[in-house]
Amino acid sequence: MVGMSEPFPLDLERLRRRPDVEDPTLLAWDATDVLLVERALAEAEDADLDGSSILVVGERHGAITLGLAGAGLRGMGVYQDRMAHERALEANAAALGLGGSYRQLETVADGAASARLILWQLPRQVGAVRRTVAELSGVQGGALLFAGGRVKHLSVGMNAPLADGFGAVEPQLAQRKSRLLMARRDPTLALEPAADQRSTVSVGGRRLELRGAAEAFGGAALDPGTKLLLETLAARGAASGLSPATVVDLGCGNGTIAAWAALTWPAASIEATDDSRDAVASATASLEASGVAERARVVRADGGDHLAEASADVVLLNPPFHQGGTVHTGIATKLMRQAARMLRPGGTLFCVWNSHLRYRPRLERLVGPTEQLGRDRTFTVTASTRRG
Ligand SMILES: C[S@@+](CC[C@H](N)C(=O)[O-])C[C@H]1O[C@@H](n2cnc3c(N)ncnc32)[C@H](O)[C@@H]1O
The missing domain is CATH 3.40.50.150 (Vaccinia Virus protein VP39)
Incomplete structure (x- = not known):
C-alpha cells in the first residue's frame, strides 16, 4: 500500500468532470481530496484497515475514491448527493480500469455502521454539516473522521456539530489552502436525528x-x-x-x-x-x-x-x-x-x-x-x- 511519502496513487490529470460541466478553468479534484487520500492511506496502513471499512462522504468526481482504489483498496462506501458527481465517478472509474472498486450508497446512514474511517468533503453550510453528522449516528465508537474543505469555505461554526457527533475536533495544519479536521468518535455521545x-x-x-x-x-x-x-x-x-x-x-x-x-x-x-x-x-x-x-x-x-x-x-x-x-x-x-x-x-x-x-x-x-x-x-x- 502507498503511504504519505509515496507519489499520489492516481494520475489526477486523467480525472474528468463529465457529465458535470467541463471547462479548462474547472478541475476535477482539489487539494482537500489529496489531503484526505494521503491521511487515509497512512491511517489504513497503520490500523490495517481494508477498503470496506472506509466511508467517503461528499465525493465529487472521484479523486478520493479512485485515489484509494489506485492504492489497491477495494469496497469503499461512497455517498454523493449530486447525480452528475455520481456519474462522473462511475465514468472515471471505468476509464481508469477501476470499475467495481467501490459501493455507491443511497444514504450516508447506509455506510455508517461498517465505517472505521470516514473521509468527508464538507459542504459549505453549517446546517448541512449538522444534518449529515446526525446521519452518521450509527458510526461505532473509535472510528476516525477526517473532514475537510478549502480554507475559505470552512467556518469555525462547523466545529460544534462535528464535536457534538464525534467528540473533540482537532484542526490540522492548513496545506495548499485546504484544511482537515480530525475527530475520533466518542461512543458515549448520543445523537438525535436532525429534523428537516x-x-x-x-x-x-x-x-x-x-x-x-x-x-x-x-x-x-x-x-x-x-x-x-x-x-x-x-x-x-x-x-x-x-x-x-x-x-x-x-x-x-x-x-x-x-x-x-x-x-x-x-x-x-x-x-x-x-x-x-x-x-x-x-x-x-x-x-x-x-x-x-x-x-x-x-x-x-x-x-x-x-x-x-x-x-x-x-x-x-x-x-x-x-x-x-x-x-x-x-x-x-x-x-x-x-x-x-x-x-x-x-x-x-x-x-x-x-x-x-x-x-x-x-x-x-x-x-x-x-x-x-x-x-x-x-x-x-x-x-x-x-x-x-
Ligand atoms: C438556484 S437553485 C434553485 C432551487 C429552487 N428552484 C428554488 O427556486 O429555490 C438551483 C438548483 O439547480 C440544481 N441543479 C444543479 N445542477 C443540476 C443538474 N445538473 N440537474 C438538475 N438540477 C441541478 C441545484 O441542485 C439547485 O437545487
Whole structure:
C-alpha cells in the first residue's frame, strides 16, 4: 500500500468532470481530496484497515475514491448527493480500469455502521454539516473522521456539530489552502436525528409549506430570485393567461416553484426535478406539506434528462451560478439547453437570473425570442418562447 511519502496513487490529470460541466478553468479534484487520500492511506496502513471499512462522504468526481482504489483498496462506501458527481465517478472509474472498486450508497446512514474511517468533503453550510453528522449516528465508537474543505469555505461554526457527533475536533495544519479536521468518535455521545428545516411562506399569492434536507439549495428558505420570479408571474396574471398541461420545475431545490405552480395551475401536471438527493427529498416533502403531492412528480435526474423532447408547455428555471466554489455559467447553459429540449415549440421558459450575468442573448440563442418581464436590484425575470 502507498503511504504519505509515496507519489499520489492516481494520475489526477486523467480525472474528468463529465457529465458535470467541463471547462479548462474547472478541475476535477482539489487539494482537500489529496489531503484526505494521503491521511487515509497512512491511517489504513497503520490500523490495517481494508477498503470496506472506509466511508467517503461528499465525493465529487472521484479523486478520493479512485485515489484509494489506485492504492489497491477495494469496497469503499461512497455517498454523493449530486447525480452528475455520481456519474462522473462511475465514468472515471471505468476509464481508469477501476470499475467495481467501490459501493455507491443511497444514504450516508447506509455506510455508517461498517465505517472505521470516514473521509468527508464538507459542504459549505453549517446546517448541512449538522444534518449529515446526525446521519452518521450509527458510526461505532473509535472510528476516525477526517473532514475537510478549502480554507475559505470552512467556518469555525462547523466545529460544534462535528464535536457534538464525534467528540473533540482537532484542526490540522492548513496545506495548499485546504484544511482537515480530525475527530475520533466518542461512543458515549448520543445523537438525535436532525429534523428537516421548515418554513411557511407567502409568495405570488400562494401560501407554501417549504421543507429543506441537508444539502438542498437554501434549505427551507424562499430564494430571493425565486420570489421575484413568482411575484412577477403573479403580477402579470400568469394564472389567468396560461393554462399549461405540463409544467417543469427544472432544478427544483426545495420545490418552491413546483408547489406554487401546482396551486396556480390546478389542471396542470407538475414535474419537479433536480440532480441532488437532498433537493429531491426536500421538494417531495414541500409538495406533500403544501397539499399538492398527488399532482406532482419529483425525479432525481441530471438536467431533467428523463423528460421527453417537446413534452412541456412551461419550464420554470432559477439556475445555479456556481460550480462548487466557482462562479460559472456552464451549468445554467446546460439547464437552458435542456429546457429548450423539453419544451414544445411555442412553449415558454420562465427564467430568473442575476442581472450581471446578462443571460438574455444566451436565452435567445438557446431557446427563442426572449422578453423581460421583471427586474429588481439584483435579478431579471424573462420569458423565452421556444422557437418551432
Ligand atoms: C438556484 S437553485 C434553485 C432551487 C429552487 N428552484 C428554488 O427556486 O429555490 C438551483 C438548483 O439547480 C440544481 N441543479 C444543479 N445542477 C443540476 C443538474 N445538473 N440537474 C438538475 N438540477 C441541478 C441545484 O441542485 C439547485 O437545487
